[in-house]
Amino acid sequence: MHPDQRYITALLTNDRQLIEDIYKKYSGKIRWMILQNNGDETDAADIFQESLAAIYQKAVKQDFILTCPFESFLYLVCKNKWINELNKRKTRNVTFTEDAGYSIGEDSIQQAALVLQQEERKNLLEQKLEELGEGCRKLLQLSWSGKAMDEVASLLNVTYGYVRKKKSECMAKLINLVKNAPQFNALKW
Numbered sequence: 001m002h003p004d005q006r007y008i009t010a011l012l013t014n015d016r017q018l019i020e021d022i023y024k025k026y027s028g029k030i031r032w033m034i035l036q037n038n039g040d041e042t043d044a045a046d047i048f049q050e051s052l053a054a055i056y057q058k059a060v061k062q063d064f065i066l067t068c069p070f071e072s073f074l075y076l077v078c079k080n081k082w083i084n085e086l087n088k089r090k091t092r093n094v095t096f097t098e099d100a101g102y103s104i105g106e107d108s109i110q111q112a113a114l115v116l117q118q119e120e121r122k123n124l125l126e127q128k129l130e131e132l133g134e135g136c137r138k139l140l141q142l143s144w145s146g147k148a149m150d151e152v153a154s155l156l157n158v159t160y161g162y163v164r165k166k167k168s169e170c171m172a173k174l175i176n177l178v179k180n181a182p183q184f185n186a187l188k189w
Contacts, residue, residue, distance in 0.1 A: 003145045004070035011056045022052070026071055030078045037082065047085065051077040067122075124184070128177040136170035143167055 010018030030051075031044040039047075054077055058064050066073060129137055142152045143163075153163040178184060 002066045002068055002070070004068075005066045007070040008055070008059050008064060008066050011052065012059055022070075022074075023048075026074055029071070029075065033075070033079065034082055038086065039082065043082075043085070047078050047081050051081055054081070120183070124178060124181055125174075128174055128181065131177055132170060132173060136166075136173060139163065139167055140170050140174065 007018060007022055009015070010022070027044075027048050030048045031041070034044040034047055035041075051074060055074070129140065132140070139152065139156065142155060143149065147155070149163055149167075150160050153160045156163065158166075
């Protein structure tokens, strides 16, 4: 589960503060993307709102667990909705539909294989992360949580320079552990 799962939870629980945070952090990027692709301010606002509603609906219908940054997921949903809207305006068939990701076909099988492979990679990474010492594990997890390095240094009660150097050393150890794992080559990194 990605730390940004909190945004999915915020949508489900109607957490006003975190929802405002979503708008502040991400609406400008979506606005810019739509304005650069033949849209206007109204289009951008509508697509952003529709995308949040679609994410909410997906989360309500199933136990949706976010495994990537919320920004990337939101951007992809908005982009697909905008492509659909542009296609509708050209009176062509819509390329993507809400259920397109659920149809069974050659592409779906390939996507499922990729998802499985990514899950196996993630499991290997987590397994090797556990083999690191507590200090390395904590440092890497804090830095991956989106915190700035100076904040990580403060939380660990060490200097900024030490955190940067130690993170580099810990990453090198982790990479070495992953690359030396027997299943590494089978996962086609």
